Structure formats: structure tokens, C-alpha cells
Amino acid sequence: MLTAARPAPALSVIIPASNEEGWIGRCLAAVLASDPVPGGAELIVVANGCRDATAEVARGFAAPARAAGWGLMVIERAEGSKPGALNAGDAAAHGACRAYLDADCVVTRGVMAALVQVLTEDVPRYAGATPVVPRARSALTRAYGRFWQRLPFARSVAPGYGLFAVNAAGRTRWGDFPRIISDDSFVRLQFLPEERVQVPDRYDWPMAEGFAALVKVRRRQDAGMAEIAALHPGLLAREGKARLSLPGLAGLALRDPVGFGVYVGVSLAVRRKRGGGEFTRGRS
Template sequence: MSQPLGSVVIPAHDESSVIDRCLERLDLARGDLEVVVVANACTDDTAERARAHGATVVETAVPGKAHALDLGDEHVSAFPRAYLDADVSLDGDDLRRVLDVVRRGPALAAAPRLHVDVTRSSWPVRAYYRVWTALPYVTDDLIGSGVYVLSRAGRARFERFPAATGDDTFVRALFAPGERVGVDGTRFTVHPPRTLAALLAIKTRARFGVAEHVRSAAPGAAAAGSGPAPASAARRLLRRPAVWPALPVYAAVGVLTRVRARRRLAGDAPVAWDRDTTSRPAPTA
């Protein structure tokens, strides 16, 4: 391979049902990306499937996304560098455009625009995301939720990924608004849970990750990654009457997940990964 356009680190724990979709869309046959899939503590054929697409595969028995991200960093060299969740759908051309934006600067971090595919989700889940996707936190240069790209200088902002739950929260908090950008004309697709119970589980995990970050960060350092400011979010929603009928669902999910996350942080409830299996298709042969 000549000098690659950038590198891609994909942590993957038992992702045989989605890794083919992820890698097919990146179009690795073009040979211009340095792609490493870190199969961490897998009990399925994620590694074999990834190798079949031409990705470099690193296998480890050690569980945990942070360890997988760090291990992936050790096996790639090119910048800009993308960190991509295996269950995210991202077209290779869009990824290459985001890599180019970061390469040219001045942004230190970038991501495609987020698209949430709720076609298979129940109505409470659709209602929740109708509000969530209208929030400034999501619409104004969101970094995270499945993919982000860092420049060499951006990656130099930290040494290793924290063992805390939310790597995207941690990374977003490292950059001021003027240092990160959402790239117009590109998008990535996330596939949310189908059921309300599964939604509550993953949003509890997300809130727990934010709470972990706030607890471990220096005073004043967590605001950039902690979610939408209530005042700006309220103003945005007031201008969007189409989302008003969905507000009770959004509020109820927010209250329930906040209570659950606080219980976990206090040690009164078990800390589980809360993996969503409802949105994942069955693996193909």
C-alpha cells in the first residue's frame, strides 16, 4: 500500500452479525485505508469475517472497548485516524471525505452527520429519537455516537483511552466547539433499539458513561461532552412544534435512565454493558 489516506480502528466484541456490513461499505479493495479490527474477547467468528474483507485483525482475550481501542492504536500508524463502532453504517466515500477535512485542518476532530434509522423501532423509540435528533448536542458538530476522526495533534491530546464507559464522551470533551466539526454532505447511520426496554438499557449506559467522565474529570473539564445545555435545548425544541407530542416519552426516558445511572455510580446496581441485541441482524452464513 502507498501512503494511506488515513487509518481506521474498529473495536469488535462478538460482532459477527454486523462486521460484514461495516467493512463492505468501507470498500477496502481500494487499498487506500489502513484498517485494523480488534476482535476483543470474541466467542464468534468476527475475526474470520473481518479477515475475509482484507482488514488487519488483532485478536485479544482481554475484554473492554478501551483496551481494544488502545490495542488498535498500537497496530496503525497513519493519520488522520478514525475510530468506528462495528455496528455503524458508514459509506467509504463519506469516511474518506471526513479524513480529508481533518487532514486539511484546522479541525482536530470531525465526524459525518448522524442519521438514525428508526424504521424497525417501536413507537416509543421513534418518539424518543424524534426529540433527541433535534437537540443542539446532536445537530451542532456532534463527535461520537459511533464514529469520530482525529488528527495527529488531536490524538496527542490524550495518551490512552480511559476505562470509563463512554469513549465518545471523553473524546468530545477534549475539543472546544471550534476544534471539532460535523462534515456536511456526509453521514453515518446508527440503528437504534427496537424496544423501549432496550432503549432504556443503552441510554442508562450512556448516562453512566457521562457521569463517570464528570466524576473523573478536572473541575470545568466535562462540559463539552456532557450533553445539551438545558436552555439551548429548550429554545431549539420550542421552535420545533412537530416534536412536541414526543416530549413526554423523551422526558420519561431521561428521568428513568438518570435514576438508574446514579444507582450504578453509587454502587447500588450492577454495572453491565447493556448491549443492544434488538437492532442487530442474525449473522449470515
């Protein structure tokens, strides 16, 4: 007896995860608690280079996924490469719309359905939800994050850190994810500002804890943008964010002198010692 093939879902959510056993459970539980996604959805967790129980934790969500009507696939790769993980997830995905979600992010119920709704167009479209930086344990991180969230990039439409999504027409803008640091910026800059849309539904995006971690992540972030400038110089012209004038910066500093001081301290530490491009949990 032949079994009818399951129809392709409208959305594939791809989660690259490297040593994320402490985060992946909350991430998956939040996605599976989502409002129903029109056309159905699937989750693809790509555990890459893990030396912990990330894959086992993800497989433990098989029954909750079935109960929620989601497909769930867990792929294990020996290589610890985020671009490699993204490419493996894409190769296994069936959805016309693709959402790429960091394993430490927690979405609210309406995010996935809202993304699919705005991506249901024939023209290329890039979409994001509204990021929220949750309260950090470290006072330094709280001060840095408070100031950082007032900067032009953080206030731009669909900045894409931690979560971004594209429709089928948008996915044709690039082939495989290249082996670069800033995969999120690379994808975002494939689209003009008018092709990006942000839904009001929120997701949590935690920052690195403490001064040393902030410096390490910020250094990696700066290296990633420098890499894009060197390898794909035309992309930076598509950024479209507002420029921060000197009076504007002075105004931000006056409103939050402590946050400004921490932000400047991190920036100076980054400039004093440039590091390599090793993987760092991406919260800057």
C-alpha cells in the first residue's frame, strides 16, 4: 500500500547549533509553541562540531513537534562551521520560505506565522521580527546593550541578528552560504532597504556576558564587516541605515553616560588588539 507523500511545508526553520545544549531546548520549545503557520512548517536543527548533548536535546523534541504539527529533523556534522551548517540545513529543507534562527534566541508565539504572511509574495523579500535584548546578568552588559540598542543599525528595519527569513524569490539572490563570519549581514545586504520588512512580533536575543566577552564578540563582528567590505564591496552600499551625526552621538551620551562609557571602552579595547575569526557566540 502506497502512502501519500507529505506536502511540502510553507516554512522551513533552520537552526545551526554548535555546543548549544544549554540554549537549544528553550529555543525549540518556543518555536513549537508558535501560532499555527499557514501551510505548515518544519524545524531543521544542524548540530555542527558539537562536543555536548545538543543533538540529543533536539531529538528529545520529536514528540512535541509531532503534537504541534511540525516536522523535525536533526542533522549532525563533525565540522564546526556555521556556514556549513546553514548549507546542510538548506539542502534538507522543503519549505518555500526559509527562516534562519540562532539556537540561543527565543521567539514569541506570533513570529513564524507573521513572517510567512509577509513573505507570501512573488517578488524577493527579506523579513525579520522585532529583536529584544533580555536583561543580562552582568551590569556592564546591561549598560552596553542599553546604549547599543539606540544606535542606527539596531534601530534599522529588520536588522537580522539572531533571526532572518526570506521567501523563495529572495533565496535565489545567493547560492551557498559563503565561508564568511557575518552570514546574517551577507544575506541582509542582498536586499535593498525597500525589500526588507519587519514584523512587530518579538524575539529575545541575548548578549554576551561581561567586558571580555563583549570585546571578543565585537571584535568578531567588526572583522565580519571588514571581510564583507573586502570580498563583496558592492553590498555595503545597500545598508541603508541612518548616519549618526556628532550631535546625535553627543545626545545619546548625555542621555546615558554610563552606557556610552562602556560602549567606548569596548570599542577602544577592540581597536587595541585585533583577534582572529574563531567562532564566538554572536551577541555584540
